[in-house]
Amino acid sequence: MKLRTIKYMIREGFSNTYKNLLMTLASLTMVISSLLIFGIFLLVTIILSFNLKQMEKQIAEVVIWLDKDIAPLQADDIELMLKNDERVLKCDRITKEQAFAELNEALEDPSLLEGYTPEFLSESFRLRMKDVAQIDEFTEEIRAVTGVEDIDFPKDFLDKLSLILKWINAGSMFILALLLIISVSIISNTIKLTVYARRKEIGIMKYIGATDWFIRWPFIIEGIIIGLVGAVVSFVITGYLYNALETYINSEAVISGMSLIRMLPLKDIGGQILFVYIIIGVVMGTVGSIISVRKHLNV
């Protein structure tokens, strides 16, 4: 394609967007409403899985029990190994004395432990993992280390949680895809009206010998412009709503002293949301235009 043709098409695309202002606004409204529905759903999914992940992290404590008769030096070695492991976020060593004290506290009746010394207890480590998904692999390795008696972590619970997370991810992917298809069809219907209004022009272009792509491009550019503007407007609205919600939840948290839901700060996810909006907006505009023009090209 020649440069002047590209210039011509971009100019046409812009001028058509402006000339058919009413149709542009109609399409824009459709793009914005689709993106907002899409975006709200996306945010709910992100926050939900973020919160579940947080919960997973809080629950996922790994306790490593050492042999009761382990040599102190060997225990030191294991501690060093754990602390140097990249997968480990935090490692606390619980000595026999600490364990005894904790037990005493938990039992709430010192008489029960009378006559016992901390020696009957095992030493242990309490670990936090950087990534909960690595727990299985990690614990398998540690179990094989000499001096390790047993490992405890809420396996069933974590398995269930990760299954729930998987379902949420798959389900949201499905619904997002569905929303996308619905949006594209709504938008292509709106653009169809624009194209219908200009079918005469398209017909004339075909008779004169314009190629299909020559006719398509200005419409596609029009679609891209509408998609981009729609994405930015939707992003601004989403950001505003998100901030309002965040403020509300935080103030609730202050009043009740706790918060059930944790919101991610907008600046952490804003970039991704804008990116997704732009991609979807542009895809909707482009695909919508191509679908709408198709019928009229068969002359």
Add this chain to the structure above:
Amino acid sequence: MIEFKSVTKRYSNGAIGLQDASFTIEKGEFVFVVGPSGSGKSTLLKLILHEEVPTEGEVYVNGFSIHNMRRSEIPYLRRGLGVVFQDFRLLPNKTVYDNVAFAMQIVEAQPKEIRRQVPVALALVGLSKKAKAYPDQLSGGEQQRVSLARALVNNPSILLADEPTGNLDPAISREIMYLLDEINQRGTTVIVATHEKSLVDEMEKRVISLDYGRIVHDVQKGNYTNEA
């Protein structure tokens, strides 16, 4: 230049467009295609334009085989053809000049070339002074001249006119027909589908008469009814 070999066109609703039509049109000819409504005049032009494809038979236009060509070739076939319609088909939001220039932009002509050719085409149809007017400010005859200028600006070898005077009064129709004749004198092959009996008779050109999709007469220097 144009060759129809036993061409039959049946539409999907069963209507017959053309039936076993064969003829050849040489470069530089002026041909009237006449016949009552529904006799197949438009079908004949549509086949040349590849707006329709033959059900049977072969159609050759400027070296393109209409009965067997790729969709992507259609624009290039059409660039060699100028078309004029009964309803002019001008773009109402473009000036006369832009309507004509549009035809050149579409085929990616150089801007310099566009600036040179558009005034030439407008001068040919006698509309140099109306270059800045919009179609709705022109009379029917003038609008048809604009569409002629648009059809000619890319120097097509063949000019097709489908009832070009159908919406015009007799005096104006005559002007348009003689303008087509003038264009033909410059070497362009001209094919006109028309109802204008008096003009066809007056101009003494080749006449192909159609009835129910069949060619009933094909006469050099003929007249509309060809009873001679």
